Amino acid sequence: MIEVERLSKIYHMGVQQVPALAGVDFRIEQGEFVAIMGPSGSGKSTLMNLLGCLDLPTSGIYRLENLNIQNLNANQLAEVRNQRIGFVFQSFNLLPRATALENIELPLLYGRVPNSREISLQALDRVGLAHRAKHKPTELSGGERQRVAIARALVNRPAIILADEPTGNLDSATGKEIMNLFQELNRETVTLILVTHEQEVANLTRRIIQMKDGKIIADKRVEAC
Amino acid sequence: MLIWDLFKMALRSLVTHKLRSFLTALGIIIGVASVISMISIGEGARRQTLNTISKFGTNIITIKPGQKKSRHVTTGKVDTLTLEDAEFIEKNVSLITGVAAQVYRSAQLKFENKNTNSTVRGTGASYARLANFEIDRGRYFNKDEIRSSKRICVIGSTVLKNLFEGRNPMGKTIKVDGKNFLVIGTMVPKGALSWFDPDDQIFIPVTTAQKRVFGMNHVQSIDVQAGQIDDLETIKEEVSQILRQKHNIADGKEDDFYVQNSSQWLNSWGDAAKTFTYLLGGIAAISLMVGGIGIMNIMLVSVTERTREIGIRKAIGAKKKEILEQFLIESVLISFLGGGIGILLGIGISRVVSGMGDWETVVSTQSILLAFGFSVAIGIFFGFYPANKAANLNPIDALRYE
Numbered sequence: 207m208i209e210v211e212r213l214s215k216i217y218h219m220g221v222q223q224v225p226a227l228a229g230v231d232f233r234i235e236q237g238e239f240v241a242i243m244g245p246s247g248s249g250k251s252t253l254m255n256l257l258g259c260l261d262l263p264t265s266g267i268y269r270l271e272n273l274n275i276q277n278l279n280a281n282q283l284a285e286v287r288n289q290r291i292g293f294v295f296q297s298f299n300l301l302p303r304a305t306a307l308e309n310i311e312l313p314l315l316y317g318r319v320p321n322s323r324e325i326s327l328q329a330l331d332r333v334g335l336a337h338r339a340k341h342k343p344t345e346l347s348g349g350e351r352q353r354v355a356i357a358r359a360l361v362n363r364p365a366i367i368l369a370d371e372p373t374g375n376l377d378s379a380t381g382k383e384i385m386n387l388f389q390e391l392n393r394e395t396v397t398l399i400l401v402t403h404e405q406e407v408a409n410l411t412r413r414i415i416q417m418k419d420g421k422i423i424a425d426k427r428v429e430a431c
Numbered sequence: 432m433l434i435w436d437l438f439k440m441a442l443r444s445l446v447t448h449k450l451r452s453f454l455t456a457l458g459i460i461i462g463v464a465s466v467i468s469m470i471s472i473g474e475g476a477r478r479q480t481l482n483t484i485s486k487f488g489t490n491i492i493t494i495k496p497g498q499k500k501s502r503h504v505t506t507g508k509v510d511t512l513t514l515e516d517a518e519f520i521e522k523n524v525s526l527i528t529g530v531a532a533q534v535y536r537s538a539q540l541k542f543e544n545k546n547t548n549s550t551v552r553g554t555g556a557s558y559a560r561l562a563n564f565e566i567d568r569g570r571y572f573n574k575d576e577i578r579s580s581k582r583i584c585v586i587g588s589t590v591l592k593n594l595f596e597g598r599n600p601m602g603k604t605i606k607v608d609g610k611n612f613l614v615i616g617t618m619v620p621k622g623a624l625s626w627f628d629p630d631d632q633i634f635i636p637v638t639t640a641q642k643r644v645f646g647m648n649h650v651q652s653i654d655v656q657a658g659q660i661d662d663l664e665t666i667k668e669e670v671s672q673i674l675r676q677k678h679n680i681a682d683g684k685e686d687d688f689y690v691q692n693s694s695q696w697l698n699s700w701g702d703a704a705k706t707f708t709y710l711l712g713g714i715a716a717i718s719l720m721v722g723g724i725g726i727m728n729i730m731l732v733s734v735t736e737r738t739r740e741i742g743i744r745k746a747i748g749a750k751k752k753e754i755l756e757q758f759l760i761e762s763v764l765i766s767f768l769g770g771g772i773g774i775l776l777g778i779g780i781s782r783v784v785s786g787m788g789d790w791e792t793v794v795s796t797q798s799i800l801l802a803f804g805f806s807v808a809i810g811i812f813f814g815f816y817p818a819n820k821a822a823n824l825n826p827i828d829a830l831r832y833e
Binding site for chain 2: 255258260261280281284285287288289293295299300301303304312313315316317318358362
């Protein structure tokens with residue numbers, strides 16, 4: 207599903223070159239639930255940006271469903287983001303003026319998917335918020351907002367869902383609920399990758415990749431699950 | 432994403448910031464309203480002027496003494512034209528259907544205890560026809576009466592009103608500068624112009640005016656009517672040539688008269704009014720431009736404000752083109768709505784203007800289309816830069832923007 211070979215990203219800060227990602231290799235199969243951990247500056251955000259097709263690598267190969275991402279142009283990347291990737295952010299990133307349902311519908315509109323209303327309603331129902339369809343994000347609790355965001359990530363049936371600190375802005379009880387939702391989705395064979403610095407959160411996944419200084423220093427299965 | 436969805440999004444964003452949208456559109460509203468009202472006022476003025484000028488007949492050339500230096504300045508002697516000149520022209524110039532010499536001055540008119548100060552015009556027999564005057568009662572004087580310098584007059588409707596107050600003037604005698612004149616006819620009113628009331632006149636035989644009232648031997652102007660408007664230029668040439676001969680003007684010397692053509696006058700007036708309209712339109716167009724810059728300004732602020740939104744949209748798959756369209760539609764929508772309101776306002780203003788004074792205004796479809804097209808074009812032109820800026824944002828930076 208995901209194949210990454212010698213992937214590297216170098217940022218240019220003036221004359222200085224800062225290697226944020228120094229050649230990583232890994233594979234993620236369909237249906238996996240992976241946590242990426244590491245201290246700040248370890249390259250995990252850079253890796254997420256590359257996996258999310260928000261950015262292109264300096265060198266290396268990134269294959270998503272046999273598609274060579276590093277060869278794509280901006281429009282093709284937008285299409286990949288729209289159809290194969292779902293994003294869940296720490297700060298939810300919902301459009302404040304749109305209702306929950308409209309937020310979920312947005313990827314379908316950009317993808318020109320017919321019957322977008324019904325599909326969005328199903329996705330909202332999947333995260334248990336069908337009764338909140340007409341509410342704006344400001345009228346929802348933090349947990350509800352993150353559920354809406356997850357529904358938005360799900361709605362286009364993407365190959366992977368990328369979650370960047372999805373529980374970072376939530377209290378631990380709500381964070382637990384969100385993680386339960388992720389686990390449920392994973393059982394339905396949705397592939398999930400999340401970045402976190404909380405060990406308890408990572409322990410709820412099935413595989414933990416540890417990063418440091420732009421390299422992978424550990425990659426192990428979680429047995430407890 | 433379909434255009435309709437983008438349109439709905441733009442509309443929502445405008446409705447969310449009602450006051451801001453209105454203030455942004457205000458420049459366009461004022462610009463369009465001024466374009467519409469200025470052009471309609473200018474066009475109204477032009478039509479009104481042309482209308483009044485054509486009342487005097489458009490197939491007339493007028494010969495006056497002296498030399499015309501510019502539109503308003505004449506120099507030279509004023510007594511170079513005579514009645515014989517008029518007769519000479521009538522006999523020797525082809526293609527003409529009438530000649531009327533004139534003298535005129537203002538004089539005091541009196542009937543019983545009523546007084547009025549009006550223009551006394553001494554004319555030839557064909558003047559009424561040449562100047563498009565219609566006889567109401569009685570008749571105009573004939574050539575015999577002119578030859579014998581009869582003291583008879585035809586009075587205009589304003590004079591009729593002032594002196595007779597509705598009574599029948601026919602056969603009555605009025606005093607012109609103390610001399611008795613028999614009223615033999617009245618004129619149908621022509622309607623006053625802003626600078627001159629053609630009905631506040633009496634008409635007497637030109638010879639009578641010269642000898643018995645004004646005491647002069649020359650005439651102040653000679654009107655020549657062309658049978659066809661296309662012949663005006665030929666007649667003008669011919670008249671000049673004949674008069675030079677008759678006045679013994681050597682080659683290379685200046686004419687002691689000048690020839691004016693009423694259609695020329697018409698044209699120059701029309702041109703002046705057109706220039707006026709363009710000038711007003713130009714000023715209005717500048718305010719439209721300023722309105723456009725206002726749109727660009729607010730759209731730039733809006734793009735900065737919504738950087739994060741743009742980041743989100745890009746992350747979930749919006750293409751560059753779709754972000755560009757979204758912001759472009761928004762600015763076009765502002766200028767479009769502004770243009771619509773401006774058109775209504777402009778029509779309102781020109782209604783008020785024509786209601787207040789007796790000033791005709793003409794709102795042309797052309798000016799509406801022009802203003803509308805212009806405002807939409809401004810929305811596109813000034814909306815493009817901010818929209819393009821939004822479309823080119825890097826999704827990662829946009830997402831991180833606080």
